[in-house]
Amino acid sequence: MFNLLSKAPSSAKNDILSGLTVALALVPEAVAFAFVAHVEPLVGLYAAFIVGLITAVFGGRPGMISGATGAMAVVMVSLVLEHGAEYLFAAVLLTGFLQVLAGVFKLGKFIRMVPHPVMLGFVNGLAIVIFLAQLGQFKVSDGQGVMQWMSGSTLYIMLGLVALTMAIIHFLPKLTTAVPSSLAAILVVTGLAIGLDLDARTVIDYVKDMTGNADATIAGGFPTFHIPDVPWNFETLKIIFPYALILAAIGLIESLLTLTLIDEITQTRGQSNRECIGQGAANLTCGVFGAMGGCAMIGQSMININSGGRSRLSGITAAVLLLVFIVFAAGLIEMIPLAALVGVMFMVVLGTFEWSSFRIMKRVPKSDAFVIVLVSGVTVFTDLAIAVCVGVIVSALVFAWEHAKHIYTTNYIDTDGSKVYELHGPLFFGSVKNFSELFNVEQDPEHVVVEFKYSRVADHSAIEAIDNLAERYSKEGKTLHLRHLSSDCKALLNKASDLVEVNVIEDPTYKVASDKLA
Known part of the structure; x- marks a missing residue:
C-alpha cells in the first residue's frame, strides 16, 4: 500500500x-x-x-x-x-x-x-x-x-x-x-x-x-x-x-x-x-x-x-x-x-x-x-526478544502438533507370513504416542516387520519409541524386524539392536540429532 x-x-x-x-x-x-x-x-x-x-x-x-x-x-x-x-x-x-x-x-x-x-x-x-x-x-x-x-x-x-x-x-x-x-x-x-x-x-x-x-x-x-x-x-x-x-x-x-x-x-x-x-x-x-x-x-x-x-x-x-x-x-x-x-x-x-x-x-x-497478532502484541507490550521467542515457540508447537497427526501405516501380510507395517510420516517427539498406538502387539503374528522406507526418524524420542515397541513384542515372545532404518538410528538402538535387518544399499543416510552421537 x-x-x-x-x-x-x-x-x-x-x-x-x-x-x-x-x-x-x-x-x-x-x-x-x-x-x-x-x-x-x-x-x-x-x-x-x-x-x-x-x-x-x-x-x-x-x-x-x-x-x-x-x-x-x-x-x-x-x-x-x-x-x-x-x-x-x-x-x-x-x-x-x-x-x-x-x-x-x-x-x-x-x-x-x-x-x-x-x-x-x-x-x-x-x-x-x-x-x-x-x-x-x-x-x-x-x-x-x-x-x-x-x-x-x-x-x-x-x-x-x-x-x-x-x-x-x-x-x-x-x-x-x-x-x-x-x-x-x-x-x-x-x-x-x-x-x-x-x-x-x-x-x-x-x-x-x-x-x-x-x-x-x-x-x-x-x-x-x-x-x-x-x-x-x-x-x-x-x-x-x-x-x-x-x-x-x-x-x-x-x-x-x-x-x-x-x-x-x-x-x-x-x-x-x-x-x-x-x-x-x-x-x-x-x-x-x-x-x-x-x-x-x-x-x-x-x-x-x-x-x-x-x-x-x-x-x-x-x-x-x-x-x-x-x-x-x-x-x-x-x-x-x-x-x-x-x-x-x-x-x-x-x-x-x-x-x-x-x-x-x-x-x-x-x-x-494468531502468531502474527501475538508477536505484534508482545512486541508492543513487552520487548522484541520475548516476542520473537514466543512466536518461534508457538510456531514450533503448532508445527509439531500438525505433523504429529500425519503418521500412519499401511499393513499387509508378506509371502513369509510376517505382518508388515509400512510407516508413513515423520517419527519424532510429537508423534511417538500416535506411533505406539498403530500396532496390535497381542494379535500380530510371530514375526512383525516395520518398514521405514517412507518415514523419517527425527530425534531421540523416536529412537526410544522404537526401543519400547521392540520390548513390547519381545515380552509377547514375538520378533520385531526393522527395515530401511538408517545406520545412525541402528547405532542408537539398545533393546532392538539384535533385531534389525541390515539393508545398507537402500538405507537412508540422514543423521539423527542426539546426545549419544556427540
Whole structure:
C-alpha cells in the first residue's frame, strides 16, 4: 500500500545524501534512548556514532543503520539506577564479547529458523512501537518537569508541519529523485519554520524537556577512551553478566531480523555471522569509550533504504556526520523542528507496517494469523526478544502438533507370513504416542516387520519409541524386524539392536540429532 522504496539508482551521491538524512533523524532518537536508560544525552549520541560507524564498516548488511535503541535501553535502566553508569559500560563491554562469540561460533544462521508469520509480527509490532514513540514528541514541559500534551496553536503548528513533511516525502519522488525526499522535507520545513518565525518545537526544546535543564545542549567533544571504573572481580561479573546476556540476545535478534527484512526489500543477502561480529565489535568499543551500546535500528534503516542508501558509505556517512554535528554544528541541528523528524518517522511507520497482513489473514492458516497478532502484541507490550521467542515457540508447537497427526501405516501380510507395517510420516517427539498406538502387539503374528522406507526418524524420542515397541513384542515372545532404518538410528538402538535387518544399499543416510552421537 505504501511503497516508499527509492527508485533512484545506487550511487555515492545517494548514499551520502541518505546518510545525511539518517544523521539528522538519529539525534532525537539517541537523546530519547539515553533518557530512558537514565544516562547523559552525549552517552546516547556517542553510542549512535560508534555503533553506527563500526557496524557500517565491519557488519554483514550494507545499508543497515545501527545505533542506540530503545529495546536495549529499557534493559539498561535498572542496572544504571542500582549500580551507576560505570557498571553499564562494563556490561556493554561484556555484551560485545558475547556477540563476537556468537559470530565466531556461527550462531547467526539460526535466524533462518524464524518463521515468516513471526517476521510479519516483528515488523508490524516495531512499526507500532515507532509510532507510539513519536507521540512523546507531542508533549511539552509545564515548567515544573511534568510533561503535558500540546494544545492550542502549538499543537496546530506541530500537526501542520508534520503533515507538510509527510506530503513532501510522498509526492517529491514523483517529480524528482535527485535528492532524498526525507532530506528535502527536513530542509523545507526547517526553512519554513525559521523564515516565518513559527512557534515550533525544535530538537533543543526536546533535549531541554528530557533533561530538565534549561542550558542543555547536544554539543560535545570527541569520545575519549575510558576503562569502566568498576572492581574487576567475580562480584562485578555476577552483577553485569545477566544484563550482558539479555542485551546481547536482544541486540542480535533485532539486528538479524532487521538484516533479514532489508534482504527481502532490496533482494540481496547479508551475512548474519559477520553482522554478529560487527555488532559485538561496536559494543566492545562503546564499553571503553563511555557509550551506552546499541544494535540495528529498523526505523533509521528504513529511512536509509527509502532514501536510496545501499552501500556501506551511507552508514559511514550517517555516523561521521552525527559526530560532526555533535562537535562542530550542534547549533544548526538544534534548530530543526521536531515536526519534520516526526513526519519522517511517521512515513517510516507507513512504509514498514505490512498492510498486506490484513488482506492475508483469512487466507493463511488460523495458527499463522494468531502468531502474527501475538508477536505484534508482545512486541508492543513487552520487548522484541520475548516476542520473537514466543512466536518461534508457538510456531514450533503448532508445527509439531500438525505433523504429529500425519503418521500412519499401511499393513499387509508378506509371502513369509510376517505382518508388515509400512510407516508413513515423520517419527519424532510429537508423534511417538500416535506411533505406539498403530500396532496390535497381542494379535500380530510371530514375526512383525516395520518398514521405514517412507518415514523419517527425527530425534531421540523416536529412537526410544522404537526401543519400547521392540520390548513390547519381545515380552509377547514375538520378533520385531526393522527395515530401511538408517545406520545412525541402528547405532542408537539398545533393546532392538539384535533385531534389525541390515539393508545398507537402500538405507537412508540422514543423521539423527542426539546426545549419544556427540
